[in-house]
Amino acid sequence: MYTDLKGKVAVITGGSKGIGTAIAERLGSEKMHVIINYRSDEDGADEAVELVEQAGGKAVAVQSDVSTEEGIECLIKAAVKHFGTIDAWINNAGMENQHPTHQLALEDWQQVLDVNLTGVFIGSKAALAYFIKEDKPGVILTISSVHEQIPWPTFAHYTASKFGVKGFTQAIAMEYASRNIRVNSIGPGAIETPINAEKFEDDQQRAETEQMIPMKRIGDPKEVAAAAAWLLSNEASYVTGVTLFVDGGMTLYPAFQDGKG
Numbered sequence: 001m002y003t004d005l006k007g008k009v010a011v012i013t014g015g016s017k018g019i020g021t022a023i024a025e026r027l028g029s030e031k032m033h034v035i036i037n038y039r040s041d042e043d044g045a046d047e048a049v050e051l052v053e054q055a056g057g058k059a060v061a062v063q064s065d066v067s068t069e070e071g072i073e074c075l076i077k078a079a080v081k082h083f084g085t086i087d088a089w090i091n092n093a094g095m096e097n098q099h100p101t102h103q104l105a106l107e108d109w110q111q112v113l114d115v116n117l118t119g120v121f122i123g124s125k126a127a128l129a130y131f132i133k134e135d136k137p138g139v140i141l142t143i144s145s146v147h148e149q150i151p152w153p154t155f156a157h158y159t160a161s162k163f164g165v166k167g168f169t170q171a172i173a174m175e176y177a178s179r180n181i182r183v184n185s186i187g188p189g190a191i192e193t194p195i196n197a198e199k200f201e202d203d204q205q206r207a208e209t210e211q212m213i214p215m216k217r218i219g220d221p222k223e224v225a226a227a228a229a230w231l232l233s234n235e236a237s238y239v240t241g242v243t244l245f246v247d248g249g250m251t252l253y254p255a256f257q258d259g260k261g
């Protein structure tokens with residue numbers, strides 16, 4: 001528990017499943033008030049609200065598309081209306097799809113960039129503008145990926161979006177540090193969520209992925225949520241501009257793990 005988080009208000013994008021729901025639930029156990037954004041999965045969002053409330057927090061689900069300025073504005077308004085302020089903004093919504101790059105449609109490229117990078121820009125911009133208008137400190141946290149560091153063939157658009165998130169996070173962390181606004185990312189490795197459920201249901205693909213992880217297991221969304229709570233809390237009060245990888249060692253060049261090379 002991080003007692004300073006009690007009663008603080010967070011907005012989380014894409015919170016109706018996976019890592020977003022796990023973070024929301026963890027923030028509930030920190031007694032926070034959470035706006036849970038969802039795009040289309042209303043049932044998932046309602047379940048996430050219940051989880052937050054069972055854990056001891058308060059939550060409201062809000063439908064909107066975070067790749068649009070109207071969608072982001074709607075979340076700011078909802079947070080102020082329901083909980084009176086915003087203390088933390090969490091860019092979690094993301095998507096991926098696989099295509100050889102010479103066959104990648106411009107439409108697919110744009111959709112992934114719109115959600116994973118432009119959504120992070122407009123969400124962060126709105127949160128920054130809010131913190132500055134209210135003259136208050138704030139925290140922005142983006143769920144990036146190990147693929148802000150590891151290139152991922154056939155997911156070139158996803159890779160480009162997450163490398164972009166890394167640069168954007170570092171730039172705004174520096175730009176707003178003197179205003180006491182901290183900006184960080186988490187870089188999950190392979191985490192058990194709906195985004196990769198199909199892949200991990202296949203034993204062979206699961207084993208192949210586990211081989212790429214020094215800790216030899218897929219991560220749990222709760223392990224990402226634990227890192228998120230720490231980065232939001234005052235325990236991380238001097239931490240800005242970093243990516244905290246939560247990846248079982250995946251970014252440590254696992255091809256070298258047996259002393260080869």
Ligand code: NAD
Nearest residue numbers: 014018019039065066092093094145188190191193194195
């Ligand atoms: P998920 O598919 O379970 O959840 C992603 C959520 O984002 C979904 O609820 C989806 O509806 C939402 N979303 C997508 N586009 C949206 C939009 N325009 N507006 C609002 N919501 C939108 O996936 P997840 O694994 O929980 O992923 C969460 C984040 O973690 C993503 O940014 C993803 O890139 C990142 N990540 C996940 C993994 C992993 O292994 N699961 C690894 C690295 C990074």
